[in-house]
Amino acid sequence: MSSSIERTPAAAGTDRRTFLQRVALTGVALGPGGAFLASCATGGDGDDAEDEATEAPTGDVSEENPLGIPTDQPIEVYIFDGGFGDEYATELHQPIFHERWPDIEIDHHAAVDIGAELQARFVAGDPPDFINNSGDGQMDPGQLISDGLLADLTPLFDAPSWDDPNVTVRDTLLPGTIESGTRDGKPYVLNYAFTVFGLWFNQTLMDENGWPVPTTWQEMMDVCADIAATGIAPWVYQGVTAPRYMNWPLLSMATKLAGPEILVAIDNLEPGAWGHEAIKESAAAIRSLRENNYFLPGVEGMEFRDAQGLWARGEAVFCPSGSWLENEEADAIAENPTFQLAMMPEPLLSEDSVMPLETVRATAGEPYVVPADAKNPLGGMEYMRAMLSMEGARGFTERVTSLTSVAGASEGVQIEAPGLASAQAALQAAGDNVINWFYPSWYGTMENPGIDQATGALLRAELTVDQWVEQCEAVATEIREDDSIVKQTREG
Incomplete structure (x- = not known):
């Protein structure tokens, strides 16, 4: 399995100085919620961009470490502090991650306005390793993808799942989950919550x-x-x-x-x-x-x-x-x-x-991404793999009253909210008839x-x-x- 992180073709040949000049003259484009949005990829010329994309640290691929993450590098995480808050990350997902990787430090940040917090870092080619790109300040994911700023998540979805090495991550997900974050045939966004x-x-x-x-x-x-x-x-x-x-x-x-x-x-x-x-x-x-x-x-x-x-x-x-x-x-x-x-x-x-x-119509939502220029992109994907564990998904549903895109994760969960219980029952009754x-x-x-x-x-x-x-x-x-x-x- 290759541990290099692929950038989209749009990333090659762009010029950060040209982009910054454009910003100075016209202002920065706004994303769907008013967030600042880079309108071209960072990373200087194409050769430099490719070098940055392939020089991310890696570790040894093994059954215990299928993504080959570096076990001595920290992971910087940004969580949107909105309707779900960020305690599901600090009190659930990060402890699950630490149990398996006790020596990897997680640098956690919560932000109400993701775009305002991270725009300058994308421009500088220094984004964090994992982003919950949500809320009114959401950065336009389509623009980020076309500018080559997001990592292809194929290695994550092809990796063994957190719970069962014989089942891939993609095979643990509800239908349409990967497709909802796919552009030009490649998955760039993990949509984690599941809406009915x-x-x-x-x-x-x-x-x-x-x-x-x-x-x-x-x-x-x-x-x-x-x-x-x-x-x-x-x-x-x-x-x-x-x-x-x-x-x-x-x-x-x-x-x-x-x-x-x-x-x-x-x-x-x-x-x-x-x-x-x-x-x-x-x-x-x-x-x-x-x-x-x-x-x-x-x-x-x-x-x-x-x-x-x-x-x-x-x-x-x-x-x-x-x-x-x-x-x-x-x-x-x-x-x-x-x-x-x-x-x-x-x-x-x-x-x-x-x-x-x-x-019923049902779809995965609440987007999580790994930037292509992240210092530790494989670490960001491993964090996603922990989120997609059965424990991580069930705990999320219990804490924030939302279904997740992990198949079967809500079974046996005592859902007290009557609306969500009704939605869960409707989704189960639909079976394969989900549109x-x-x-x-x-x-x-x-x-x-x-x-x-x-x-x-x-x-x-x-x-x-x-x-x-x-x-x-x-x-x-x-x-x-x-x-x-x-x-x-x-x-x-």
Whole structure:
């Protein structure tokens, strides 16, 4: 196994002085959360960059040390101090690591704004060995990859797992985990947390009113009529801030109806993909919620937390979101002691749907990376290998109320949070019927503001379904025809 750390081709031939001059003249580009973002690779000329990439210290490869990490070199770790905090690192993952590698010092840092903390170090070619690149200050991973600033994680995924030398790391992960962090056929990002998407509701409220959990769209419309008759809004969505949340049930229902091939066509920017009949039927169903006045009044002008807060306080029943919602609205939910959060998969548009009701969208998230210019990149990957141990993954779920991308890690874990328990049950019921799409992470502007604006207009009934399709197709065409954008592809 090679212990050298591969840089992307974009890293060769760049000039740090040119980059710094550009920064001085124009300012530094901003990442998706406003973080400073290097717009070209560091490392001087191509020869120097290659030398830096291959001179990282290594140790002897053995059964005990499959990555060949240097056992006398420290590891510098940066953890985003946000919703998960950083105690899962200091009190769980790092002790697991130290038990096996007691002589390796971990230099731990917690940061609220990752980009602000690390931008200058990337420019100087002196980044840490391991970064939890998350939060509002997240550095744009696509830009980091195209600039050759992240290490290829193939050695990690091909290595034996922490717990079983006969099973590789990649074989311990849930489907789609590696793909979610892959660009141009190579994995650069470890997405560790695992999010389940669906429709969220107060089970107690449903039970008290005798409202059944709908399994078909017709049942959904019937339940919505009963809910509306009580003066409660049947649905809420994330308002002017993020109408794209309604794309999630739209695409999920369409995929159940026609199969995952429609998502492959969308991700691959195929002409006409947004005009598939299943997508149009799903868009018409979503639009019918507005036509029947089943949205919370005024939601289209609300900020997303305001809209979710009203839902959590009982002014609406169904809310589309991911399994982070339980933590995000914990304070509002706590105001109602009878609130029992539950999640349901999106209903079927037809009983003849290709995929079963239990199908859910789920994806790995919360990104962790190893910089290509790190002093000890193999050490950073070994730290990841410890995180992906069964003990590390189970402990993470117990501590921060989040599933992980390690298959089977939540089995037997006593999950007290009702929402997460419901999401876990939904994921288990789905089995292999787990879907996802990648265009939002591959092409940021395609989702926001592109498709986002079109769906917002659809939800306000300002666009017909055909007009919505036209706008979505126009957004996809713009991305497809822009030669400056590196295109990604996925297999069917």
